[in-house]
Amino acid sequence: MPPLTDARKQALRREMETLLGKGAVLSDPEELLSYESDGLTLFRALADFVVFPQSAEHVSALVKLAQREQIPFVARGAGTGLSGGCLPAEGGLVISLMRMNRVLEVDYANQIAVVEPGLVNLHLSWAVGPQGFYYAPDPSSQQACTIGGNIANNSGGPHTLKYGVTTNHVLGLEVVLPDGELIWIGGKTRDPQGYDLTGLFVGSEGTFGIATKIVVRLMKKPQAVKTVLAVFDEVDQASEAVSAIIGRGLVPAAMEMIDQLTIQAVEDAFGCGYPRDAAAALLIEVDGLAAGMDEQAERISQACREAGARDVRVARDTAERELLWKGRKSAFGAYGRISPAYMVMDGVIPRTKLPYVLRRVNEIVAAHGLRVGNVFHAGDGNLHPNLLYDPREPGAEARVVAAGGEILKVCAEVGGSISGEHGIGLEKADYMPLIFSEADLDCMYRLRRAFNPTGLCNPGKIFPSRKACGEAGIAYRPHPIEEKGLAQRF
Amino acid sequence: MDSNLARRLAAIVGERHVLTGIECSPYVLEGRTPEAVVFPGAREEVAALLVLAGEDGMPVTPWGGGTRMSVGLPPARPGLVLSLKRLDRLIEHEPGDLTATAEAGLTLGAFQEALGRRGQWLSLDPPNPREGTLGGIVASNASGPRRHLYGTMRDLLIGLTVILADGSIVRGGGKVVKNVAGYDLPKLVIGSFGTLGVVVEATFKLRPRPDTDRLVLARFERVKDAGAAVRALMASDLIPSALDLVDTEALRALDPGGREGAALLLGFDGIAEQVEWQCAELPKILGAGARVDTRVLDGAERDALWQAVGALPRAALPGVTGVMKWGVLPSQVAEVIDSGGDVARRHGLTAAFTAHAGMGIVTAILGSSSGGSTPGGSSGGSPGGGAAVAATSVAAALGDWRALVHAAGGHAMLEWAPLAVKERVPVWDPPGAPQRIMARLKAELDPRGTLNPGRFVGGI
Numbered sequence: 001m002p003p004l005t006d007a008r009k010q011a012l013r014r015e016m017e018t019l020l021g022k023g024a025v026l027s028d029p030e031e032l033l034s035y036e037s038d039g040l041t042l043f044r045a046l047a048d049f050v051v052f053p054q055s056a057e058h059v060s061a062l063v064k065l066a067q068r069e070q071i072p073f074v075a076r077g078a079g080t081g082l083s084g085g086c087l088p089a090e091g092g093l094v095i096s097l098m099r100m101n102r103v104l105e106v107d108y109a110n111q112i113a114v115v116e117p118g119l120v121n122l123h124l125s126w127a128v129g130p131q132g133f134y135y136a137p138d139p140s141s142q143q144a145c146t147i148g149g150n151i152a153n154n155s156g157g158p159h160t161l162k163y164g165v166t167t168n169h170v171l172g173l174e175v176v177l178p179d180g181e182l183i184w185i186g187g188k189t190r191d192p193q194g195y196d197l198t199g200l201f202v203g204s205e206g207t208f209g210i211a212t213k214i215v216v217r218l219m220k221k222p223q224a225v226k227t228v229l230a231v232f233d234e235v236d237q238a239s240e241a242v243s244a245i246i247g248r249g250l251v252p253a254a255m256e257m258i259d260q261l262t263i264q265a266v267e268d269a270f271g272c273g274y275p276r277d278a279a280a281a282l283l284i285e286v287d288g289l290a291a292g293m294d295e296q297a298e299r300i301s302q303a304c305r306e307a308g309a310r311d312v313r314v315a316r317d318t319a320e321r322e323l324l325w326k327g328r329k330s331a332f333g334a335y336g337r338i339s340p341a342y343m344v345m346d347g348v349i350p351r352t353k354l355p356y357v358l359r360r361v362n363e364i365v366a367a368h369g370l371r372v373g374n375v376f377h378a379g380d381g382n383l384h385p386n387l388l389y390d391p392r393e394p395g396a397e398a399r400v401v402a403a404g405g406e407i408l409k410v411c412a413e414v415g416g417s418i419s420g421e422h423g424i425g426l427e428k429a430d431y432m433p434l435i436f437s438e439a440d441l442d443c444m445y446r447l448r449r450a451f452n453p454t455g456l457c458n459p460g461k462i463f464p465s466r467k468a469c470g471e472a473g474i475a476y477r478p479h480p481i482e483e484k485g486l487a488q489r490f
Numbered sequence: 491m492d493s494n495l496a497r498r499l500a501a502i503v504g505e506r507h508v509l510t511g512i513e514c515s516p517y518v519l520e521g522r523t524p525e526a527v528v529f530p531g532a533r534e535e536v537a538a539l540l541v542l543a544g545e546d547g548m549p550v551t552p553w554g555g556g557t558r559m560s561v562g563l564p565p566a567r568p569g570l571v572l573s574l575k576r577l578d579r580l581i582e583h584e585p586g587d588l589t590a591t592a593e594a595g596l597t598l599g600a601f602q603e604a605l606g607r608r609g610q611w612l613s614l615d616p617p618n619p620r621e622g623t624l625g626g627i628v629a630s631n632a633s634g635p636r637r638h639l640y641g642t643m644r645d646l647l648i649g650l651t652v653i654l655a656d657g658s659i660v661r662g663g664g665k666v667v668k669n670v671a672g673y674d675l676p677k678l679v680i681g682s683f684g685t686l687g688v689v690v691e692a693t694f695k696l697r698p699r700p701d702t703d704r705l706v707l708a709r710f711e712r713v714k715d716a717g718a719a720v721r722a723l724m725a726s727d728l729i730p731s732a733l734d735l736v737d738t739e740a741l742r743a744l745d746p747g748g749r750e751g752a753a754l755l756l757g758f759d760g761i762a763e764q765v766e767w768q769c770a771e772l773p774k775i776l777g778a779g780a781r782v783d784t785r786v787l788d789g790a791e792r793d794a795l796w797q798a799v800g801a802l803p804r805a806a807l808p809g810v811t812g813v814m815k816w817g818v819l820p821s822q823v824a825e826v827i828d829s830g831g832d833v834a835r836r837h838g839l840t841a842a843f844t845a846h847a848g849m850g851i852v853t854a855i856l857g858s859s860s861g862g863s864t865p866g867g868s869s870g871g872s873p874g875g876g877a878a879v880a881a882t883s884v885a886a887a888l889g890d891w892r893a894l895v896h897a898a899g900g901h902a903m904l905e906w907a908p909l910a911v912k913e914r915v916p917v918w919d920p921p922g923a924p925q926r927i928m929a930r931l932k933a934e935l936d937p938r939g940t941l942n943p944g945r946f947v948g949g950i
Contacts, residue, residue, distance in 0.1 A: 109721060109821045110850075154670045165668065167677070168645050183923035189817035189900050190849050191631065191642070191681075194921050194947040195928050199644055199677025203670050223727045243586040249609065249698035251588075288729060291767030292760065348666040352586040380668040381587075417669040424671055436672060439658040444673045446934035450927060462672065 003091060004048055004071070012069065016051055019061055024099075026050040035094050038081040039141075042343070042397070043426050047088035050076075052099045056174060056182055056212035059095060063210065064180035066093050066456060074458045075210040077118060077149030080141040082344055083425025085152060085205045089459045095210060097148050103127045104213065111218045112171065112188055117148025117211050124216070133218040136163040139421065140329060151211050154203030156421035158254040158328070159285075161379035163219065165421070167202040174213035175201060178457035188215055200447070205423050206458040208451040222287035225253075226297045227321040230282040230304035231275050231311040235259065238280035239354035241307035242378045245284065246351070248299050254285040255379030256328050262373040262386075263327075265334035272327030273320070275311070282309075282378065283328055331375040332386070339371070339388035343400050347411035348420040351381040360410045361385050368403040370396075382420035383411070409434060424462045432464050495546070496526065499570075502538045503530050507576070517553065517571045520564035520909050524551065527571040533690045536572065537657035540688065543570050544655055544940050551942060552684040554626025555597060557618045560906050561630060562683055562945040563917050574625050577690055580604050589648065589665060591693040594625025610696045613640035617800030625689040631681030634800060635732035636757060638848045646695050647676045652687035655936040665693050678931070684942045685950055686935045700759035705732075705792040706769060707745075707785045708754045708776055713737050713843075716752040717824020719776045720847045723756075724820065726775045728768050730848075732757030734799060737827055739842030740855075743806045744798050754847070755799060799844065803906065806842035807857035811884045812907040812915075814891055816852040818900035823847045829894055830854050837887040839879070850900070856887055885914035892919070921948040 004012070009027065016025045026032060027049050036044045048071070053059045066073040072092035079086060088094050101118035108131050115124060121142040125134040138157035139145055145155070151173070156165040163169075172186030186198035201208050232238040238257055245252065258266070258281045263274045274281055282304065286296045301312045315321040335342045349357050358374065365372040365387065376384040387403055389396040408418045412434040419428060432441060445463065448455075499508045509517075509527040517527050525548065530536045543550045549569030553559065574595035583590040585608045592601055598612070599619040605611050615634035616627055626632070628650065633642045640646075649663030652675070662675025679686060710716040716735050723733060734755040736744065741753050756772070758765045769786055776784075787795055798805070803813045818826050827843040830852075834841035840857030858879040888904060888911065895902040896919075904917045921928065925948045932939075932950045944950075 107819075109724070110819045111724065154674070156668055156670075160668065164641075164645060165670075167674065168641065177927070181923070181926075183927075185924050185927075188819060190851055191633075191815075191817050191901075193901055193903055193918050194924060195682055195686075195931060196644060196677045196680055197924055197927060199674055199680070202677075203674050220727075246586060246588055246698070249701065251697065289727065289760075289764050289767060292763035295761055295763060348664075348668050350584065350587040350589070350666055352584060377668070381666055382668050415665050417664045417666050417671045419671045420666075420668040421670055428671075432672065435664065437661065439660050440662070440672070443654065443658070443660040443662070443675065443935070447673050447675075447678070447931065450930040450934045 009048060012065070013049065015065065016049065016062065020051060020053060020058055024052040024054075035076065035079070035088070035096075038079045038084060038086050040082050040084050040425070040427055043084040043087055045087045045089065046091070047094040048091040050094040050096055052096050054099050056176060059176045059210055059212055060180045060182045062093065062095055063176050063178065067179060067454060070456065072456045072459050075148065075152070075206050077146035078120070078144045080145040081149060081153060081425065082346065082422040083419070083427040085423050085425030085461055086149070087426060097146065097210075100212065101146070106218070108133065108218070110188070111220070113216050113218055115147055115214050115216060117146060117151065117214060119147050121145050121147055121150060128218055129221075132221050134221055135216060136169055136219045137166045140332070147214055147216070148211055151202050151214060152204070152206045153421065153423040156377070156382065158256055158377055161255055161377065162251050162253040167199060169217045170198060170202055170214060171217060172215040173198055173201055173211045175209045175211050177209045178452040178454065182212070186215065205425060205461050207448055207461060209457060224290040224293045225285060225287040225321070226293050227315040227324055228284045228297055228300050228304070229274070229313050229315070229324055230284065230301070230309040231278045232280045232282070232309055233278065234308065235280045235358055236355045237308035238282050239358065239378070241282055241304045241309060242354060243352055244303040244307050245300055248303050250286070250296060250299055252284050252300065252379060253287045254283070255377070256283040257281070257374065257376055257378035258283065258328060258331065259374040261371065262331050262334070262375045265338045265373065266327045266331055269334040269337050270326060270330055272323050274327055283324055328375065331373070335373055335386055335388060339390070341389055341391045342373070343387045343389070343404060344422070345383065345385045345387065345404050345407055346419050346422040347383045347408055347416060349381045349383060349411050349414050349416035351378065353414040353416070354378065354381065357383065357410055357414060361407055364403050364406045364410070368399045370399060370403055377420070380420070381416065405431065426461060429462055430464050432462070498542060499526055499528050499539070502542065503528050503535050507531065514571070517568070519551065519559055519568045522565060522568050524568040524571040527573060529573045529576045531576045533577070533651065533653060533659055536653045536688055536690055537659055539570065539572060540653055540655055540940065541657040544938050547938070548940075549943050550940050552629070552688045554595065554623035554629070555618065555621035557622045558626060558630040558632060562942075563949070564909060564912060565942065566944055572688060574623060574688070574690070581691065583608065585610055588696045588698075589667065589693060590696055591665065591691060592624055593691050594628070594689045595623050598622050598624060598627060605696060606699060609699050611699050612646060612694050613697045614643065614646055615796065624692055628680055628689050628692055629682060629684050635734045635755065635796060635846060637846060638733045638757070639729065639731040640697070643680045644677055647680060647692055648695050649693035650676050650679060650689055651691040652679055652689050654687045655938060655940045660687070663693070667695050683946050685932060685946045686941065688941070700761070702762045702765040703757070703759040703788075703792065704765055704769065705787040705795055706756040706758065706772060707787065707795070708756065708772070709784075710752045710754070713752040713824050713827050716754050717847070719754060720823065721821060722775050724848060728771060728775065730756045730768070731759045733846070733848040735823060735845045735847040736799070736802070737831070737843040739840065740802050740806045740844045743802060743842070744795065755795070802842070802844045803853055803855055806844070806855045807840055809858035809879070810855055811839070811858055811879050812856040812888050812911055813905045814854040814856070814888060815903045815905045816854060816895045816900055818850045818852065818895060818898050820848050820850045822898050822900070823850060823852060826852060826895060826898055826900070830891055833890045833894060834887055837883055837890070839883070839887055853905070854891060856884060881908065881910035881914060884911050888915045918947045
């Protein structure tokens with residue numbers, strides 16, 4: 001497809017301004033620069049336009065315009081994604097949902113809310129908090145990320161161990177299909193008839209259309225919460241404690257592991273009360289009824305001690321609990337203080353394989369001359385090795401990518417997955433053959449074609465590119481940005 | 491059927507695993523006899539059978555335990571019944587991972603038994619666990635009372651292997667509890683009633699079995715009072731695992747000596763202290779206004795009552811003439827049940843209702859006028875009888891039920907009815923705008939329309 005001529009661009013800009021109003025269309029290269037990447041800055045690509053619709057009708061009109069002009073389009077929330085999933089392709093249109101950020105309806109009796117996609121995740125919990133409710137999926141970026149973005153990536157978070165991920169909390173969606181038609185899939189009632197299009201749409205990374213209204217479940221705030229910190233001299237002991245807790249018939253709300261490098265970085269930066277000399281710490285939270293809470297905490301403490309914990313303590317009050325969580329949640333900020341750059345990895349393994357995989361991660365990282373900090377959702381086996389590096393050092397980024405690929409291979413080998421919550425996007429498209437066969441990918445391709453026959457809706461994501469296809473013997477399907485040389489890995 | 495076909499089928503699965511002619515009678519579906527029944531012993535055999543059927547233009551009817559075969563539009567021609575009975579192995583159960591993988595033909599009962607030996611369970615309790623298979627439960631999205639806390643198949647299935655109509659063996663999801671790689675194929679297959687592919691293997695997320703598990707039966711004078719109690723419970727701190735509501739007729743079937751009224755059946759599970767606290771707290775929440783008497787059940791008594799609740803669609807009335815499943819908001823449940831009862835009476839028919847009240851899922855059971863006709867056995871374990879009542883009046887009542895539920899913003903599906911009624915009342919609601927995408931998905935995965943053609947929503 002030829003790039004847009006200047007005259008054509010001018011005409012399109014005018015047309016979209018007429019539709020959306022002044023100030024809702026960006027096309028100056030300096031303005032577009034803020035939208036050239038998401039949270040994964042290894043990938044960059046410039047759009048022709050970034051537009052800010054305020055209604056589903058706006059989104060529908062924009063999508064129809066993009067199809068008419070045959071230009072690619074992609075929805076964008078807060079841009080906190082970590083796989084390059086909302087990057088524009090081949091110029092084209094970035095449709096920002098940030099001006100569609102209202103809570104449209106809250107029905108406390110039926111424990112549901114209807115929201116717009118640009119609503120910040122945490123703002124929903126704030127809105128319903130006074131009535132004793134909250135929205136359960138809590139990605140670490142929840143202060144910034146949007147519910148629409150969560151839909152695209154089927155986002156998780158620390159508390160998904162007990163409460164599930166985004167898809168378990170979404171009942172229905174109003175979506176603009178890739179041809180511009182506005183339809184409802186699912187709704188406010190359970191078990192809608194027909195195929196579970198809502199379930200299929202959530203996690204489709206923006207390739208099946210754009211959600212413009214979202215029906216979510218609200219959860220009642222638990223009566224009581226208890227947070228336990230267990231400290232270990234060996235990482236293996238912490239891994240074993242995770243299985244031991246599950247083995248005692250408990251499903252904590254969250255079970256997070258933090259390794260020594262991370263503990264030290266966090267303590268240097270914020271002083272949250274983690275012992276600096278520990279090899280690993282487990283932050284375990286149980287919530288629910290006040291009755292039986294002490295017994296649950298006791299069972300957890302016992303399991304940790306039997307696994308070899310040198311110290312187990314239960315947070316005495318809200319302040320101590322919040323301080324411990326601050327340590328967990330500010331790990332990324334702390335890495336920023338000890339390393340000029342870091343790459344957040346995301347892989348999943350069966351939790352019983354934790355000791356083996358963590359050892360392999362350390363070996364791989366050491367072999368590439370890098371450092372790694374591990375802070376992750378141990379309860380559901382969702383690893384987040386953070387590879388620390390200095391981008392000014394020649395070849396450092398290449399080593400990070402190589403180590404990352406090897407770590408994903410290990411995840412695949414032990415029966416895991418290459419992404420637990422960040423998505424495939426651009427970053428991991430070429431790793432898909434690690435866990436999916438040609439037939440699996442072909443089936444996914446057919447599903448995409450059913451929704452998105454022209455392929456203009458967020459092209460170049462999820463499906464492997466030429467090189468990876470060659471290796472796995474999969475039919476190559478062109479990767480628009482790659483063809484145009486508009487995006488590169490570094 | 492031609493003997494050539496029998497030979498070709500036998501070449502795939504072995505002669506012992508093909509039924510033809512009169513042997514097919516247990517698999518007669520809505521009065522129509524399949525051309526053959528096959529029992530593949532491996533996924534590759536399933537693939538080969540689908541390829542063969544596709545080439546011959548012969549429809550394929552996948553068959554698990556046969557407990558939900560009467561759901562959906564009757565097939566024009568059942569063609570080849572493909573039973574998953576022989577694919578019934580438990581492949582892997584790793585308690586430390588809280589996951590298990592099994593073949594589709596394993597019954598839920600056998601699966602739970604194996605998991606239970608190691609202190610875990612699949613937190614799903616649809617009716618007929620002894621006959622219902624894992625594959626069938628996935629395909630028909632069957633659920634039970636404990637969905638109130640633990641969700642449905644879409645919250646528990648983390649991976650599957652499905653054979654597409656072209657014989658390709660496709661895996662979706664994985665074996666880990668958290669996974670966003672690729673499209674969520676398991677979600678698409680759940681509730682697709684065998685129209686997109688044949689499930690041969692599935693991986694589930696498990697839960698530890700609770701230390702304590704009780705059922706509380708709370709009686710009320712009227713459905714309305716029970717409905718108010720549901721709202722009070724949902725607003726309270728209690729975390730029941732089940733919150734079912736039954737009306738007078740259904741209650742009478744559960745408890746023959748019982749009086750008029752309605753009841754809630756509540757499940758409480760967890761560690762003993764949690765369960766005891768909730769049972770003690772319950773009367774305070776239910777109390778105000780309603781005349782309540784509660785019974786707490788444990789062990790075999792508890793299991794028997796839950797089982798009886800699951801069997802209500804067949805047992806609630808002496809002559810069942812139709813069963814509908816409605817989806818409304820939880821706050822509307824009591825009202826639609828009361829209105830639904832009025833509708834049935836206006837048509838001179840009896841009715842009974844049971845609901846997963848906290849989820850807004852109502853099973854509406856239509857009886858006969860006399861109440862005297864005997865339920866007869868029919869294929870697929872469906873409820874029986876009702877032949878004494880004219881299909882036209884049953885159809886009229888069911889049509890009015892659907893209109894009532896639609897007016898409330900909900901959806902209604904005809905889960906079971908005699909063929910004569912099904913010919914007069916649509917099984918599914920009109921699918922509306924999503925129909926276009928659903929039809930395209932079907933065309934992509936099963937372009938020749940081999941799998942259960944015409945059974946599903948919108949005639950898919």
